[in-house]
Amino acid sequence: MKFFKFRHQGVGLNVAWLKGLLILGGLLILYGWALQGLKLNLETLNESVPYVIDFVSRLFPPDWSVTDVAVKALIETIQMSLWGTTIGAVLSVPIALLSAHNLTPGWISWTANLLQNMVRSIPSIVLGLFFVSATGLGAPAGTLALGIYTIGYLAKFYQEAIESVDPCSIESLQVSGASWVQIAQYGIFSQVLPPGLGYTLYMFEYNIRAASVLGVVGAGGIGFELVNYIRGFEYNKATTMMLILLIVVTLIDGVSNQLRRRLDTTH
């Protein structure tokens, strides 16, 4: 009997080992397939090193004479991010409420989720091009693009926060005869607010970086200036732009982390 048990455990171990080996083999095949798709040429890669060194060396030293232009463009980027995040956050709330599986019937949440996926699948740069063609070059186009881009992510984050609400607390309110709006106001909103604010802060910080990319298609902000300097081969000025952006993003990241931590501890 003991021998049988031992043998049984041995078989179990072998199966687990074989399973691990199969997973490893599968992963190797997957990565090999992806690598062959890249059509990587090691010779070209080796030859590119001097060009990379040349490009990086031309970035330094930074040209601080454009600091005022960088600060002005950065302020515009922050303004774009602030309004873009706010527009997106406001529009995300109803979409998240309709998407949440614990609040709405299946077909409504399915439709709202589809809408979210559609928005999320549009790259920010495409949204930037769309709004530039609609409103012309500049910050308004970037702000609107950021607003729509934000919906794709914040609606999903808000939806997940709503779905993680304690179901017992909602049922208690239902049983007391509370209306749908009362349940949303007192039961859901209060539980979703702390994580929701945290996600919104994170999105604001993310949008500052996204706004820099939108500048490439003429949608305003620091990216617009950055691309202009790179196209004009004024790499030292472009470095100043990037360094100032790095400082501001790091600062905002720090402040936003502090705020998020405070939200977590007070709730």
Place this chain on the structure above:
Amino acid sequence: MQGEIRSNQVNVDLQPPGIPAIACANLHSPFLPSLKRPALNGVNCVIQAGEFVTLLGLNGAGKSTLLRSLVGLVPIQKGTISINGLSVKSKLLRDRRDVSILFQGGGLVPQLTALENVLCGCLGQRSTWQTLIGFRHSDRLRALQLLQTMGLEAQIHQRTSQLSGGQKQRVAIARILMQSPKILLVDEPTTGLDMLAAKQVMDIFAQLHRQGMTIVSVLHDLTIATHYAQRAIVLNSGRVIYDGDCENLPNYLSLGNP
């Protein structure tokens, strides 16, 4: 004693005499694939007004489902439920306004303060517009009085996430009393509480029962059950297998019954 209801006591509306508080006939809930049967599989029971009844049984016996079906949270496939003589077929909560349920763990909103949670108990009595920017002064006074009655003056403005298990249960009881129910359904009120907190919570139910409230409580501790309840209903596989005095229960169980 902190756990006992203090001074003026809570007003409990008495039920009409002679009419059963709860009557369930051949109650069937929808089929559950995990159990390979309905959670409630033909439950028959009558609970008279003013009784303190304990529901006992193994996990999956259908105790919590029975309580949830009485407040409309579990749909009924077959059978009837009568509350105070009125048949409640619809999910409409106004048919069940005499009944309140205390969920395991209290079912409080953790981010709200004790006072705000208790105020939530009167949401069903106020319209959406009336509570959109807050609660009436009279509601706040009543909530404060209930929290004081429960011995929670110091915790009034504390978030319920910061309270102990026993304090949370007392806040949840105060919230239920805001609805002035005649029948109180309680789902495992002592789970996760230490002995003292469990005694405090059970003493509150005993006091509410003395004031005329009908109490139906799911309990796991036989000692607590026999000490506080007069009658026990034992469920097994969604059916009632024992319905009688709590005093006879130890004998019944010693015969090898579940």
